[in-house]
Amino acid sequence: MARQNRVTPEGxxxxxxxxxxxxxxxxxxxxxxxxxxTARWRHPHWVTCVLAFKGRRRPIMAPRRYTELFFLxxxxxxxxxxxxxxxxxxADYLRYRAAFASAPLSAPEMDRILHPARVTRGRAQVxxxxxxxDLPSGTxxxxxxxxxxxxxxxxxxxxxxxxxxxxxxxxxxxxxxxxLTPAPTVLALRHGYRPVLHPTAS
Numbered sequence: 361m362a363r364q365n366r367v368t369p370e371g372x373x374x375x376x377x378x379x380x381x382x383x384x385x386x387x388x389x390x391x392x393x394x395x396x397x398t399a400r401w402r403h404p405h406w407v408t409c410v411l412a413f414k415g416r417r418r419p420i421m422a423p424r425r426y427t428e429l430f431f432l433x434x435x436x437x438x439x440x441x442x443x444x445x446x447x448x449x450x451a452d453y454l455r456y457r458a459a460f461a462s463a464p465l466s467a468p469e470m471d472r473i474l475h476p477a478r479v480t481r482g483r484a485q486v487x488x489x490x491x492x493x494d495l496p497s498g499t500x501x502x503x504x505x506x507x508x509x510x511x512x513x514x515x516x517x518x519x520x521x522x523x524x525x526x527x528x529x530x531x532x533x534x535x536x537x538x539x540l541t542p543a544p545t546v547l548a549l550r551h552g553y554r555p556v557l558h559p560t561a562s
Contacts, residue, residue, distance in 0.1 A: 362377040363394065364395075365396070365420070365430055366380065366430050367384065367431050369436050369540050370485055371478070371485040371540075373396055373429065374522070376522040376523075378521075380430040380431045380432045380433065380436075380558075381434070381558060382409065382410065382433065382556075383408075383409045383410070383430055384406065384408050384409065384431060384440075384442050385426050385428070385429065387426055388425060392424070396427070407445040408431065408449065409445045409449065410449060413448040432522060433556055433557050435498050435500065435511055435541075435557055435561075439499075439500035441477075441478030453467075455553055457470065459547075460544060460548045460553075486542065487502075488543065489537070491534060492512070492532055492534075495539065495546065496549040497513050497549070498513075498549045498557075499511075499546055500512070500541050501537040501540060503537055508521075515528050516528035524558055
């Protein structure tokens with residue numbers, strides 16, 4: 361049976377057998393039996409990591425260790441509120457930091473800005489409304505009909521599933537949409553940061 365450790369663009373942690381391109385960390389969210397509790401984070405330093413780094417190996421959901429969370433790709437991780445890890449993804453972290461603000465910020469400083477833009481105290485994802493024409497590629501959104509999350513790309517809107525993206529839908533013009541990706545990260549995307557996308561995005 362699939363573990364509950366896959367994260368959606370809406371920030372939900374679900375059980376799904378699909379494998380993703382990245383892993384994430386928010387602290388220990390599981391009990392000794394590997395069950396996810398009600399907590400959705402233990403600290404504000406939500407990172408996105410590569411699946412393999414310097415030959416390190418660790419059991420999944422080991423007791424009292426951080427909970428390994430998995431994402432289809434980096435665009436999903438960004439929408440869920442994560443940022444690149446400063447250790448295992450150093451080059452991407454530096455690119456993200458450069459696009460995040462006009463002056464370089466430390467990782468904790470970025471996290472202090474990101475945290476209230478990603479989630480409420482009640483564990484709900486923070487969203488906001490915007491015109492689709494004002495959003496950069498790499499942003500996740502929902503259309504007014506409330507359908508599944510869509511990834512905005514140069515070629516249209518890609519419907520999300522845990523195993524990959526569906527066929528592109530036309531990019532509407534002048535439509536007001538619900539933005540899932542936190543506003544500080546949308547700004548980084550607008551300033552040139554390009555997330556790693558799943559092969560199905562192309």
